[in-house]
Amino acid sequence: MERKGASGQNGAGRLSRTSVLKAALELVDEHGVEALSMRRLGQAIGRDPMSIYRYAANRQELLAGVAELVLDEVETFPDDTHWQAQLRRMAHELRRVCLLHPNAVPLLVTGPLSTPLGLRPAGTLRPLEQVLGTLIRAGFVPADALHIYRAFYGFLYGHILNELQELIADPDENEALLRLGLQRLPLRDFPHLRSLAPELLEYDGSQELDEGLTILLAGLGHQLADNEARYT
Amino acid sequence: MERKGASGQNGAGRLSRTSVLKAALELVDEHGVEALSMRRLGQAIGRDPMSIYRYAANRQELLAGVAELVLDEVETFPDDTHWQAQLRRMAHELRRVCLLHPNAVPLLVTGPLSTPLGLRPAGTLRPLEQVLGTLIRAGFVPADALHIYRAFYGFLYGHILNELQELIADPDENEALLRLGLQRLPLRDFPHLRSLAPELLEYDGSQELDEGLTILLAGLGHQLADNEARYT
DNA sequence: GCTGTAGGTCTACAGTGTAGACAAGATTAT
């Protein structure tokens, strides 16, 4: 008789924090956060569930680790282009990673991001510092840069959450459901909404993000021009 | 010997969906989502836990109901002011309600809002219809109005999530923690962030929201002016 | 050899969501 070996890597070699977290992320990716139980994770790594506690204090800490693992996947870019292009690039990059791990996104918005700005792990703060640099170099006052950072990431996470909701497994079923859902609405109470049925059907997340960014960046450009006019 | 009567209303009168949901919301408000277990809720309403299942199919459905209950608290305004003022007003109203139920906010962003737009309960869609009307009346093309709605609420929920993270029980401890956290960062790697310590300390959510809205609305005003220039 | 420590395992406990059978009260049909 042997240990089980069906799922994932068997109990070969020693464990490590990252190997445990990677297995956890895999589980979350495939079956959602709810499915990540200590016992299932133990089975996935071919070890006793209790062994996990050597690498994470408890389940919450484990989930926080998973979130950090996801955030580590977002790539950073050198600060060499126009600030607007730079922000666009960073936004799309974060979106890309989130779409790779949709089930883990709830952990990002209520997990380690649930710590106030100043207290997050250094790795998480690097993008913040970079955005601040970009904005200040573009001509914004540091204090404004901070507020802009918040507005920017607020919008970004908001968009990603929206897009993930729109994302449904079967697009055909989605279409049928949507038509049904819309017809249920009384025409006289929801005239605009019902007339927008076609637009509701073809949702393009990347384009939607871009359009939102355009609005936001236009507003920022405005603000920047005003500042410079005032100080010169 | 009697039934317990310490917590909440005792087992007087018949239950109803809303009474159950209200008790559930109270529990969430006071002790967080995790603390809302069927058994504890049963205790709070002075009934057997199983009775809850007559009013909610399962725990998820129960949480969705709680989320709807919260959303029902946001008031709506007649459509009588400038569209920008209207959007500002609605944003602050949603923020107000969310700050009243911070523990329930995660349910809003991953709960019934986790349904694609067209499939949400009619009550949830009313704000959408109203915003669409406001924007179209202001001069936007319907398709644009939809995208703007998305950008607007995306930003709004993003801001609220951010603000809730910033919200900590004890502000004094917050200040101490933040100072410590910042000093831990190497000055040469985080020059901007460390220089912003004072601004990080005084966080005013309402003002922050307003500044973000200003940026966004400025961008929108731009877009609107362009449209009208093109079509006249 | 001996000792200390880190990694992995085992058992056990209190708590979870919920299926399914049942009881009592209300409502309706006859």
Add this chain to the structure above:
DNA sequence: ATAATCTTGTCTACACTGTAGACCTACAGC
């Protein structure tokens, strides 16, 4: 009034959860 049905709340039971605490085993340094 009697009988039938439906609604509401209760009870028991089951599979599953996170994790405390004792253990065991292998390797480190001396």
